[in-house]
Amino acid sequence: MPELLEIEKLSAGYGPLRVLHEIDMTVRAGERLGLVGLNGHGKTTLIRALTHMSGWQQGSIKLDGKEIGGARSLGAGRRTPGLVRMGIGVAPQGDAIFPGLSVRKHLECGAFSKLAWRERKGRIDRIFDIFPPLRPLEHALVGKLSGGERRMVSIGRMLMTEARLYLIDEPSLGLAPKISHRVMEALWDLPVEGAMIIAEQNVALLTGRADRMIGMHAGRLRGDVGHVALN
């Protein structure tokens, strides 16, 4: 049986800049993977390359044994909707929210499959159970929400349709420590069938909870860094 995600010799970048250098990586089903590393070392680019959002890329990406990678020099984002529909859920860095839409409309946007659209009422309710602060904000415009609430909306939008692979980019970015802990707790509590990759700078938020931690440095993987003892 093929692994859920197999990456082979994946390179990616923007214009003349090469950010990822021939990355190899596998992710098993049900795994929660922490991707740690400093700013500017390729965490976000790796996550973007998985959905063809990087500037250019080459190398093989297999989702459940099906090839979704390949060489591409232009057209960032062209294949992204198709890959999202194939079962890659993304909560991007910076949230990519729609400022003029309400919280409910955002969550409805995430319900792109026929099944999810039919069940959208129940599913929105489930998201409100996961993130209780969103419930009273149901009809508020997301452009007027705080950073933490936006993050919750962005993750909630990702959770509206089942995915096999969840990619979450810096869930704690720009949030107060208390709120980022709350967001992380909600993430760990999710009943996830597929795998989850969380890119994060703050190792303390992942340690002890992620199944595996992979370090990233200068566009290359540094292997399993293990859990860092923090006291």
Added chain:
Amino acid sequence: MDLGLIIYALNLSAIYALMAIGISILWSSVGIINMAHGATFAVSGYAAWLVTGVMKPVIADILGNGGLATFAMAGTLVGSALVAGALCGVVIYLLAFLPIHDKPNFQVRALIVTLGLNIAAVQGLLWTFGPRNQGLPKIFGFGRWEVWGTKIRYDQAGTIIGAAIIMTLTLAWLRYSRRGLEVRAMMQNAEGAAYSGISRQVTALPVLMLTGALAGMAAALLSQTIFVSPTAGVIPLVKGLTIALLGGLGSVPGAMIGALLVGFLEAIVGAIPFLGQRYVMFATFLFIIAVLIIRPRGIGGLLDDTRE
């Protein structure tokens, strides 16, 4: 300001709003500044002229000359203009969107391609039909109502009501349907839309057909007041573009308010004795420039929030 002037202003506003909303929606969701909008307008007018020309004897044969025949004629005219506009949208999709939508500087390329399409279509119309003006059948009849001592022509009232109905339907579609939600999502954040499984290639087609149909509707309604000619689309295109800019490209309410402001401004300037019709364009552009100096993002001012 008397009632007749208000009706005239609303009449102008209705046509401008139909054009401006189409341009505005298309720019903010798909990223095309559609210079072929004027060609769509003219082609729709000619299509309505051709179809009504063919259908007139048929309708007269079946339904005679009564009110029912006028009604059928109105349906044919508006329907054919809408369909022709939507088909123009399909052509623009195939020529100005699909081949270039993932190339660098798509917006500039699309602008050039649609400008080329506009010139080609206008020349094609000139070639086929000649420069003569064509009159379309009057679907609202020739009469006028007396309201509080002012005479309102049927075609003016029909234009205002028809445009209001179409715009309400468009806004309802944007607000309540799944496809409309996808369009609004794309208008506000293209990346977020992609991560929500919303494909630009798929969504662009209905948007282009919708905006084309809006131009077709404008052509059908304006044909009740003035004649159809190959270059009939130029003024509506220029007005539509400038009003879309005035409203803040991407803001539908902004475009509507802009159309109302410009419509009333033109009506009032035209009615002031020492200014008159020849100062209408001058006053309009002066107004738009003044607004854009004060509010560079236009009345709606959504542009920077929605497109990064």
